[in-house]
Amino acid sequence: MKLNFNQSVKVSLITFLCMISFLTMHSQNTKPITGTVKDSDQIPVPGVNVFVKGTSTGTVTDFDGNYQLDVSNNQKLTFSNLGYKTQTIAVGSKTTINVTLETDTSVLDEVVVVGYGQQKKKEITGAVAQVDNEELSKSATADVASALQGQIAGVNVQASSGEPGAEANIQIRGLTSVFGNNRPLYVVDGIPFEGDPKLSVSEVETIDVLKDAASAAIYGTRGAAGVILITTKKAKKGLMQVNVEGYSGIQSITSGTPLLNREEYLYTKFLTGAALQDTYYGNTWTEVEQNPNAITRDTDLMEVVLNDFALTQNYSVRVAGGKEDLAYNVSANYYDQEGSIINSSFDRLNVRSNTQYTKGKLKIDTGISFRVEHQEFAPWGLLSDAISYNPLRPEVDPDAELVADAGDGNAAAQMSTLGYKLIQQDNLENNYFDGYISATYSLAKNLNLTTRYSGSFNNGTRITINPQFLAYDLDGNEVSNQRSKIKNLSTLTKKNTWENILNYKKTFGNHSINLTGVYSLEKYSYSEFFGEKYDILNNDITVLNGATSDPNAGSGTNQWTQDRESTLIGMLARAQYNYKGKYILSASVRRDGSSRFQQEHWGVFPSFSAGWVVSDENFWEPIKKTFTSFKIRASQGTTGNQGIPDYSYTANIVLDRDYVFGLDGDQNLALGAIQEDFANKNVKWETSVSTNFGVDMGFFRNKLTLSADVYNTDKKDMLFPVLLPPTAGAGQGGDVILNVGDMTNQGLELALGYKSAGKFSWDANITYSRNINEITKMSGTNKLLYFNDSTVSGHTNDSDKVSALAEGYEAGAFFLWQTDGIISNDDELAAYQEIVPTAKIGDLRYIDALTIDTNGDGIPDVGDGEINLEDRQYAGSGTPEFEMGFNFNAFYANFDFSMQWYASYGSEIINGNKALAYKSNTHRDLVYQWSPQNETSHIPVFRNAVHDNLRGATDLWLQDGSFVRLRNIALGYTIPKETTQKMGISKFRIYLSAQNPLTITDYDGYDPEVGNNGLSTRGIDKGTYPVTRLTMLGVQFDF
Known part of the structure; x- marks a missing residue:
């Protein structure tokens, strides 16, 4: 059941009332103090914190650097702001206190x-x-x-x-x-x-x-x-x-796959008929002749599937305060997002409470949070269904449980499957609880002991209901091809962590040391259980007992979802030293023991780093006003990865596998079990050794800053699933996990920032990242391994895989057949038929790659005379060559403006949606396919969905995935305090914002940001739920 917002608000209010204690105040004789705060150049400084020392009473300077505060004669005022040294001034008999802040060179x-x-x-x-x-x-x-x-x-x-x-x-x-x-x-x-x-x-x-x-x-x-x-x-x-804020906005999808309308579709059928010598896939009749009613339709399923004005809303409340030894912070947030594809949504309620209690040498911190999430999932492949749905098929009612005229043949079958999907209900509800308590006790001067215990609990329930759906063809025959079904899946996750931290800090003269020792223990468990039944009696009764047939129940179905439990023990020692704050050393060593390994439970992970603050040297003083700060950093460290399935060191036995006994393979069918995943008791840590060199620089009193890092990471003993032959008894697809791979990452990072203060203040930040990834070692002779889920499009029998692991290339590299245009005349046809005898004019021409070395120099110089797997060539990947970010903020009077840009360059995208639309004969490009009247076309003739013209693993679908995106832009206005204070409000801001309003790209699909699972399907756009544009209005209150 979806979370009721009114109930959630009531729960939150009760929680607040239980957690918040009201403070008492004492009054004393005060007088108003006014003044102006400027920097050393006599420019007013806005946003300076002006507080009565030792109290929480204070204010901030306005955009002209002015402030006003009521204080008593015996109190002191402190003035502080980022980039400036804090000043404290006694009030005494003064009524005006003007301050000049000194730039803090140690920002x-x-x-x-x-x-x-x-x-x-x-x-x-x-x-x-x-x-x-x-x-x-x-x-x-x-x-x-x-x-x-x-x-x-x-x-x-x-x-x-x-x-x-x-x-x-x-x-x-x-x-x-x-x-x-x-x-x-x-x-x-x-x-x-x-x-x-x-x-x-x-x-x-x-x-x-x-x-x-x-x-x-x-x-x-x-x-x-x-x-x-x-x-x-x-x-x-x-x-x-008290802080209250919220926004509400509208989402929209801004681009998509161009699809044929009725007239265009009929024209492409004419072109296909001509290419097939006036037949319709070998038949003399046409689609319209078979079903004359189709000519009256012009169906666009996208209009049904997409939700053009999906609402997003977010509301937060926070209360914080405290007195003497006790302080508290309580917050609540409600987020709700409708999906841009029907039958999808997400809402969440978060409530968190943090408290701190201090008494003498003891400090206790607690944190408690609970979260309730509800997620509704769109049926799988719904966007792909809309792309492949031709305009002559019947209109679709997304709420219909019966369709009397579903068409005929394949059309009726597709209509039945689609209707079944559209009324599917798939809902997940998660309930999370997280809490911790931490106690720090001062054992002696500079020596503290902290013990911290935390626990988390998550219970999830996913209910998937496929109601009864009936569909009939033109002759009145039932063509419903899906059984109604209900499935309940429950999961339970628990984690407990206990950490003990001993810390010693000491400064003696110009020397400072910081020693830390840690002992930690973690225990994690996961379990799941599902039950399902078929043939629902009544769509209004959506419980398991409302279905009648084929009951089934069980637990996890693979290594990642099976019931499991793991334990991790860690011990850390770290030493940090600096001399005069300019020569800095740090070293640590951690020893971890994991239950996920059978023999090599323990791993040791050392690190060392050093830094030199060059700008603190005496010889730097002459240039310090311009070149304010300069630090050099260097580090090397080792980390491990235990993120593999639990029990990988044991064999995995799969039940319910049958085998036919007998010489002829048709005598006796026996039900049994096989060992699908073989044991490897020697499985061990993946290890990463990384070296980093960096510099941090500040110019003009640190108004301009620059940080740069270069790094190299060598990853050893990477875990690869090595496929086993069926003769090993593992069945089809059996494997064993081995530490047999190596990989490197090398990169450059830059971060540039600038801040300008004054009546008009602004700041800007630019980031640049470049990472070069390479698989440097794979097992045995197999140096190319395709990912099973890296096909380009579904809904066809095309099983071409495109994304792979290959030695010498980045992980997830594409390997595709290269093409060389369209065969447009008899001479080109005759030449190409020597390689592909069945080729025809209008077909796509594949390149016979150079794979044979005829002169023995080790460099292939001719092809093998046929198109085969050896002709697939490296074609980039979904990983960008570099990324950049640009953030800009500006403030003037009571207005504020901000924008965030993001750029990604050098990635490739395989447009699987385009491939599917071509295969389904629904893409608008097919109007311009090759024909005798259009001999210069670069679009091959559509012959059928599985023709070699439309193979998935070709560069026909490959496009540049580079893009520049305006991620966020906002304009806000803060109502003057003179107005809001009369209403008891210390701050009231209203703003208008847009997210993803502008994307500049050559990619012609829905969206160039195609992450998917981050590796095997990264850059493959096949029915991916597109990123949306959001326009919103928001407010912020402070009391």
């Missing part, structure tokens, strides 16, 4: 989360980047990871699809594994999560990304794919603050 001292602690940015020696809530909140998304796209150099974020609730694919510095886990580790408030924690953006304070192995090695086996550290908004002492 690098801002705090960054690095895992098991924090460091000043100046002391960071690894590749670590941070994004705050202000930037994240500009993206309207249910998946907080999607908001990172273009924000951080080296972090590739690509939408898996535009489906509501879909998670983005994230790769940090390239691909991590071809068979194991590729997802980065998420750590929320110090707690490791299995997969995306699915937080709302409003819950997040900052996101820190550990990109290099030296930084990520502290998480050992789980850090191979990088680490994303999320800090949620924490409790803050002071007056209670």
